[in-house]
Amino acid sequence: MSLIRLDRVSRYYRMGAETIRALEEVSLTIDRGEYVAIMGPSGSGKSTLMNLLGCLDTPTSGVYELNGLNVSEMDDNQLAEVRNREIGFVFQTFNLLPRATALRNVELPLIYAGLAAEERRQRALEALERVGLGGRVNHKPMELSGGQGQRVAIARALVNRPSILLADEPTGNLDSKTGMEIMAIFNDLAATGHTIILVTHEEDIAHCARRIIRLRDGRIASDDPVRK
Amino acid sequence: MRFIIELHEALLIAWDAVRANKLRAGLTTLGIVVGIVTVTLMGTAIQGIQRGFRQSISVLGTDVLYVQRFDWFINSHAEWLRQQRRREITWSQFKALERQLNSARAVAPMVDIREAVKYKNRSATGVTIIGTTDQFLVTGGVGISEGRFITPEESEGGRPVCVVGAQTATNLFRGEPILGSRVYVGGHPFEVVGVLEKQGEFLGAFSLDNQVVIPIGQLTAHFVPFPDYTIQVKVGDESRLEDVREEVRGLMRKIRHVQPGDDDDFAINQQDQFIKTFNRVTGVIATVGLFITGLSLFVGGIGIMNIMFVSVAERTREIGIRKAIGAKRRNILIQFLLESMCICLFGGCIGLALAAPLTLALRRLMPATMSFGLVGLSLGVSLVVGVIAGFMPAWRAARLNPVEALRNE
Ligand SMILES: Nc1ncnc2c1ncn2[C@@H]1O[C@H](COP(=O)(O)OP(=O)(O)O)[C@@H](O)[C@H]1O
Numbered sequence: 001m002s003l004i005r006l007d008r009v010s011r012y013y014r015m016g017a018e019t020i021r022a023l024e025e026v027s028l029t030i031d032r033g034e035y036v037a038i039m040g041p042s043g044s045g046k047s048t049l050m051n052l053l054g055c056l057d058t059p060t061s062g063v064y065e066l067n068g069l070n071v072s073e074m075d076d077n078q079l080a081e082v083r084n085r086e087i088g089f090v091f092q093t094f095n096l097l098p099r100a101t102a103l104r105n106v107e108l109p110l111i112y113a114g115l116a117a118e119e120r121r122q123r124a125l126e127a128l129e130r131v132g133l134g135g136r137v138n139h140k141p142m143e144l145s146g147g148q149g150q151r152v153a154i155a156r157a158l159v160n161r162p163s164i165l166l167a168d169e170p171t172g173n174l175d176s177k178t179g180m181e182i183m184a185i186f187n188d189l190a191a192t193g194h195t196i197i198l199v200t201h202e203e204d205i206a207h208c209a210r211r212i213i214r215l216r217d218g219r220i221a222s223d224d225p226v227r228k
Numbered sequence: 229m230r231f232i233i234e235l236h237e238a239l240l241i242a243w244d245a246v247r248a249n250k251l252r253a254g255l256t257t258l259g260i261v262v263g264i265v266t267v268t269l270m271g272t273a274i275q276g277i278q279r280g281f282r283q284s285i286s287v288l289g290t291d292v293l294y295v296q297r298f299d300w301f302i303n304s305h306a307e308w309l310r311q312q313r314r315r316e317i318t319w320s321q322f323k324a325l326e327r328q329l330n331s332a333r334a335v336a337p338m339v340d341i342r343e344a345v346k347y348k349n350r351s352a353t354g355v356t357i358i359g360t361t362d363q364f365l366v367t368g369g370v371g372i373s374e375g376r377f378i379t380p381e382e383s384e385g386g387r388p389v390c391v392v393g394a395q396t397a398t399n400l401f402r403g404e405p406i407l408g409s410r411v412y413v414g415g416h417p418f419e420v421v422g423v424l425e426k427q428g429e430f431l432g433a434f435s436l437d438n439q440v441v442i443p444i445g446q447l448t449a450h451f452v453p454f455p456d457y458t459i460q461v462k463v464g465d466e467s468r469l470e471d472v473r474e475e476v477r478g479l480m481r482k483i484r485h486v487q488p489g490d491d492d493d494f495a496i497n498q499q500d501q502f503i504k505t506f507n508r509v510t511g512v513i514a515t516v517g518l519f520i521t522g523l524s525l526f527v528g529g530i531g532i533m534n535i536m537f538v539s540v541a542e543r544t545r546e547i548g549i550r551k552a553i554g555a556k557r558r559n560i561l562i563q564f565l566l567e568s569m570c571i572c573l574f575g576g577c578i579g580l581a582l583a584a585p586l587t588l589a590l591r592r593l594m595p596a597t598m599s600f601g602l603v604g605l606s607l608g609v610s611l612v613v614g615v616i617a618g619f620m621p622a623w624r625a626a627r628l629n630p631v632e633a634l635r636n637e
């Protein structure tokens with residue numbers, strides 16, 4: 001069974017009298033352990049697709065099954081629970097809480113999962129260790145460099161052991177060297193069996209993945225494995 | 229367990245948010261502060277007045293009936309005019325009642341007048357002279373601190389003896405032996421046979437200790453030949469108060485020849501009439517106080533709601549992040565409700581801190597203490613205002629769409 005199955009999923013936005021077809025009948029399956037890059041020109045629907053995959057948003061029509069569960073019919077709270085358990089987000093702008101330390105930022109998903117303080121701390125420390133930030137756990141986001149901030153975000157995405165890591169242009173705000181360091185972490189995670197889906201518009205970043213899906217005007221233009 | 233973890237997290241966030249905007253939080257609590265100060269001061273004042281009043285009123289005795297020509301409290305001018313036409317209560321009516329009423333513990337006649345009292349070359353003016361019998365010791369609930377009270381034989385007879393109140397005694401005597409000495413009441417000589425215990429003031433206005441008790445026979449002989457009597461009836465048992473009252477009423481109607489169907493032409497007063505009237509007064513104070521409190525809490529609540537909307541707007545992105553990570557609606561709702569409650573509680577504490585010294589100032593006027601109940605009530609009210617004022621903003625925050633919230637700069 002596929003981890004992700006989209007069946008003719010559409011997402012329209014209504015802007016006054018006009019309807020914007022951000023995604024149009026997209027069908028797609030992604031299996032556990034895949035490493036996928038989504039590419040396409042600006043406005044082609046990449047972020048819309050990521051938001052749907054990440055259960056931040058629900059499709060206008062079509063069916064989205066995640067782990068065999070029909071996500072398209074869930075309510076707000078059920079979606080929150082799925083996001084907490086199954087999804088780890090990494091955003092272009094990191095989206096860390098500025099007043100919280102790295103450790104607390106990483107603990108956050110575990111708080112909403114209802115874990116006790118001791119276990120939270122343990123797992124958050126492990127996750128920070130994993131992204132090479134074991135020595136910076138008490139720093140606030142302001143006190144970290146961009147690359148370090150994004151590592152904290154990755155640690156936060158990993159900490160509740162989700163089924164999928166979703167990253168929307170994770171290197172978009174970083175210089176190319178730092179970007180490649182972040183990609184090294186993703187590559188490593190993919191090598192250890194994590195399912196990763198990332199959006200990028202840089203070819204060499206996309207070529208880290210093993211499959212590239214290209215979108216155009218809300219439709220899948222191509223879907224090919226990467227030849228190495 | 230899970231709920232406690234979530235609550236703890238929400239509390240941390242709320243606390244952090246309040247701390248980050250101390251000044252803003254402080255300013256917006258002004259309405260709450262005023263409300264809490266009003267409610268505590270009003271409550272304290274009412275409790276203080278009530279306590280002082282009850283202390284005073286207790287000298288009337290909870291189980292004593294006062295049979296009199298007039299009601300203590302007359303509600304209308306017409307009623308006042310009607311009561312003016314009533315005949316006086318006479319000595320023979322008192323004697324008849326005393327003879328026929330056997331369910332009461334004691335019955336005493338009482339007449340009071342104002343006279344100057346002299347001892348040697350000292351004089352005390354405006355002293356209440358009470359003419360009564362030995363039974364007054366029971367009905368009046370007074371105690372003797374020195375000597376004795378007047379005897380049954382002296383009560384109606386001619387022996388000029390008197391018992392002086394504590395205040396009158398200290399006013400007239402400077403260390404001379406009091407018992408056996410001779411004082412002049414309105415020019416007539418009386419031998420002091422006893423001193424009353426100190427009783428304090430009545431309603432904070434006039435002293436109960438500036439008085440001299442003389443036999444009723446002496447009062448009618450020297451001062452008022454045909455006075456309008458008050459008859460004090462000591463029931464001796466509060467539970468029989470109503471029964472005895474009815475019996476007294478029946479007897480008095482018979483004694484004064486009131487025709488069946490006519491209204492009573494006398495009054496039977498008792499302590500609880502005072503209490504009822506008094507409760508009306510405190511009720512007015514409470515209504516005014518509650519109005520001010522309600523108004524300031526309302527204004528304060530609107531201010532808090534406003535600031536909470538600002539807080540939600542400022543933290544839209546944070547809400548988006550939390551939702552993306554798995555926060556449910558209730559997590560966000562509780563987080564903002566607690567923030568609003570923290571601010572209000574903060575205001576409540578400031579209010580209490582201001583009210584405490586004001587209570588001390590009030591203590592000069594009445595036996596006022598800020599009770600635990602009032603403190604609890606104030607904090608409770610603050611929290612409720614916090615919940616009500618915070619609900620709309622928190623609800624809006626909880627329902628934010630995560631994608632839109634994340635897009636917020
Ligand atoms: N909330 C929205 N309301 C209206 N239109 C939107 C909204 N989000 C995205 N769109 C539109 O949908 C299309 C796809 O957007 P998006 O998924 O963000 O593209 P990409 O991430 O590939 O640049 C664009 O035309 C965009 O303007």
Ligand SMILES: [Mg+2]
Nearest residue numbers: 043046047048
């Ligand atoms: Mg985008």
